[in-house]
Amino acid sequence: MADQSAFAKLPAYIQDGLKKVASEQGYQDGVCRFEFEDGSSRGDGYMGELFKVFIREDGREDMVILCKTLPSHEIRKQYTISLFHREVEAYNEVLPLIKRFQLEKGITEESVEGFWNFPKSYYAYCDMRKLEGLIIMEDLRETGFRMWNKLEPVDYEHTKLVMKQLGKMHAISFALKEQQPETFEKFKRFGDPLSQLIMYDPTKGMTRMMNGTCERAVAALDESDAFCKRKMEAVRGVTTDLYIKDATAEEAEPYAVLGHGDCWINNMMYCYGSDNLTPTGIRLIDWQLCRYGSPVLDLMYFIFTSTNADLRADHYEVLLDVYYKSLAGYLKRLGGDAECQFPESAFKKQLKRFGRFGMLISFLVLPVICTPNEETPDIEKQMELAKKAKESGVENLDDQKIFSKTEKADAMFQGRMRGIVKDVVRLDYL
Numbered sequence: 001m002a003d004q005s006a007f008a009k010l011p012a013y014i015q016d017g018l019k020k021v022a023s024e025q026g027y028q029d030g031v032c033r034f035e036f037e038d039g040s041s042r043g044d045g046y047m048g049e050l051f052k053v054f055i056r057e058d059g060r061e062d063m064v065i066l067c068k069t070l071p072s073h074e075i076r077k078q079y080t081i082s083l084f085h086r087e088v089e090a091y092n093e094v095l096p097l098i099k100r101f102q103l104e105k106g107i108t109e110e111s112v113e114g115f116w117n118f119p120k121s122y123y124a125y126c127d128m129r130k131l132e133g134l135i136i137m138e139d140l141r142e143t144g145f146r147m148w149n150k151l152e153p154v155d156y157e158h159t160k161l162v163m164k165q166l167g168k169m170h171a172i173s174f175a176l177k178e179q180q181p182e183t184f185e186k187f188k189r190f191g192d193p194l195s196q197l198i199m200y201d202p203t204k205g206m207t208r209m210m211n212g213t214c215e216r217a218v219a220a221l222d223e224s225d226a227f228c229k230r231k232m233e234a235v236r237g238v239t240t241d242l243y244i245k246d247a248t249a250e251e252a253e254p255y256a257v258l259g260h261g262d263c264w265i266n267n268m269m270y271c272y273g274s275d276n277l278t279p280t281g282i283r284l285i286d287w288q289l290c291r292y293g294s295p296v297l298d299l300m301y302f303i304f305t306s307t308n309a310d311l312r313a314d315h316y317e318v319l320l321d322v323y324y325k326s327l328a329g330y331l332k333r334l335g336g337d338a339e340c341q342f343p344e345s346a347f348k349k350q351l352k353r354f355g356r357f358g359m360l361i362s363f364l365v366l367p368v369i370c371t372p373n374e375e376t377p378d379i380e381k382q383m384e385l386a387k388k389a390k391e392s393g394v395e396n397l398d399d400q401k402i403f404s405k406t407e408k409a410d411a412m413f414q415g416r417m418r419g420i421v422k423d424v425v426r427l428d429y430l
Contacts, residue, residue, distance in 0.1 A: 007034045013125065014069065017134045021122045022055050025063055032057040052139060064142050065122065068135040077131055079197070083288040084126055084133040086193050090287035091124040091135060094187065094258060098172055101180070105334055113333065115168035117283050140283055145269040150369050151412070153308035154265055156315050161282045162268060162302055163319050166260070167326025169284075170295045173257035174327075174341045175334035187258055190292045192247035194364075198240045206364070210239040213363040217421055220414040228425045235356075235430070239363055246357045252294035255342055255350060261289030263302040264365050295342075296354040299323060304358030305365045309419030316423075320351070355429030362420050367403035370413040375406060 007015065022032050035054040049071055055063040070077045070084055095118055099109075107114040123136040148154060176184040198206050218232050235242060249256040260267075263284075271281040291297075303312065303319065324347055328338035338344075403409075424430045 006036055011132070013127075013130075013132045014067070014134055017123045017125060017136055018053065018055075018067070021065065021136050022063075024122070025055070027055055027057050027060070027063070053136075064139050066119075066137050066139040068137070070131065070133040080288075081126075081128050081131055081133065082196060083193050085128055086190070086290055087286070087288040088124040088126040088133065088135060089190075090290040091121040091137075094190075094287075094290055095121070097176070097183065097187075098169070101172060101176060101334075107333070113330070115165060115172060115330070117165045117169075117281075118287070119283055119285055140269050140285070144271045145281070145283055146271075147269055148265050150265050151372060153311060153416075154306045156311060156319075158268075158270060158279050159303070159307055159311070159315070159319060160322050161270070161279050162263070163299070163323040164326045165282055165284065166263070166295075166298050166302075167323045167328075168330045169260070170257045170298075171327045171331040171334060171336070171338075173295075174331055174338075175336045177257075178336060178341060179334075188249065188256075188292050190258065190290060191249070192244075192261070192291045192293060193289055195244045195247050198244060207240045210243070210360075210363040211237055213367060213417075214239050216413070217359075217363065217417045220418040221421065222418075225418070225422065228421050231425050231430045232421065235359075239360060242356070243360045246354055246360065247291070247293055247297065249292045249294075251353070252296075252350065255295065255346055256292055257295045258290065258292055259295065259298045260284050260287065261291040261293075261298070262286055263298045263305075264369065265302075265306040266369075294350050294354045294357075295327075296347075296350045297357050300355060300358030301361050301365075304420050304423070305362050305369060308416060309423060312419075312423050316427075320347075352429065355427060356424055359420050359424045359430070362417065366417055366420070367413060370409050370416065371403040371405075372409065375409065 007018075010018075018034055019029060022034075023029060033056050035056060037052045037054075038050070049069050051067050051069075053065050053067055055065065068087075071080060098115065102114045102116075109116050119140055120138040121135060122138075123134065125135075126133040148158065173184070194206075201207075214232070214236055218229060218236065221229050221232075245251065267284065267286040269283045269285060270279040272278060273280045299320070303316070324338075324344060327342065331338050331341065
């Protein structure tokens with residue numbers, strides 16, 4: 001049996017998961033075989049490890065699946081287990097509810113009007129006590145989906161597609177809240193996972209990193225940006241406090257929804273038409289930050305981290321309109337009414353209140369975006385250093401320059417970050 005030795009070396013819970021999926025798909029135990037290869041490029045994923053699996057049996061077509069597991073490094077595993085657990089909850093509870101509700105409305109998976117823009121999951125398991133986690137899903141690359149180059153700002157057509165699908169996803173929340181309140185109620189417990197990591201991290205590494213990136217953002221401003229610098233005084237030193245406040249669902253009620261939570265370009269995959277340039281489909285991947293909060297958080301996250309100032313200058317209002325019309329139209333199809341459940345005036349107030357979130361999350365994500373994959377730092381090594389620093393009482397590690405620290409990457413970061421700050425101030429979000 002090919003690769004039997006590799007399969008035997010896997011932890012028992014991963015073997016069990018793979019056997020279960022193979023059996024459910026009609027493969028015979030003891031007859032089929034599992035063969036493996038890496039599932040992602042360096043720098044593509046930060047919360048887990050991916051490997052590709054081929055389920056093979058003579059006389060049958062191969063089945064290709066993708067396995068996502070916890071990082072093997074012990075410190076990193078402990079740090080990410082809560083995020084992995086949330087993603088398992090998303091695949092086992094949230095996305096099945098979204099599917100079931102749409103089917104009840106007569107909207108099939110073959111229909112282009114629905115929100116079916118997530119990978120098919122075959123198995124999702126997490127035991128936080130044992131530090132075990134496994135998600136087995138379809139490999140979207142097998143059906144022509146691919147990732148955008150994170151170093152390039154996203155263009156209008158790709159961004160518009162994101163806005164349309166976020167509108168549909170959020171519409172489902174509004175419909176569920178009104179029509180199936182008891183079912184939806186349990187998802188209100190889905191607080192922001194990053195806020196929990198920030199609050200309970202004994203090393204305060206994320207707080208130092210975000211505050212450090214904020215200082216880099218201020219340094220990226222020039223003499224003509226004096227007004228922006230004054231506005232940034234309200235943010236310096238308190239980035240994570242503001243982040244936690246913005247991510248709290250109570251701040252967004254009665255308009256809070258279930259959001260994707262991690263809307264940057266590395267968590268989207270696109271497929272294309274015959275020209276291989278115009279996107280015709282999209283899938284939202286990596287649901288580890290799925291949370292209940294303001295619908296504006298998903299929008300601001302994507303628009304500010306993944307586009308540039310030029311696109312926002314030309315299309316920002318149009319993109320917001322695309323989103324709102326998509327939400328209102330799909331909510332009507334689901335039996336709701338946006339004028340009552342999320343009027344445009346409320347949307348504008350949410351933008352005013354939560355618009356700065358796009359900048360706050362950029363303090364965490366933009367340095368990663370501006371780092372080429374080949375320059376991705378050794379995360380495990382950095383965690384070891386942070387642990388030793390904490391144990392020795394040293395708190396002055398230069399954690400804010402782990403990413404985007406080469407001259408070219410830093411220049412890219414400064415240009416993008418300056419545009420973000422200026423736009424947040426221009427839009428009166430700060």
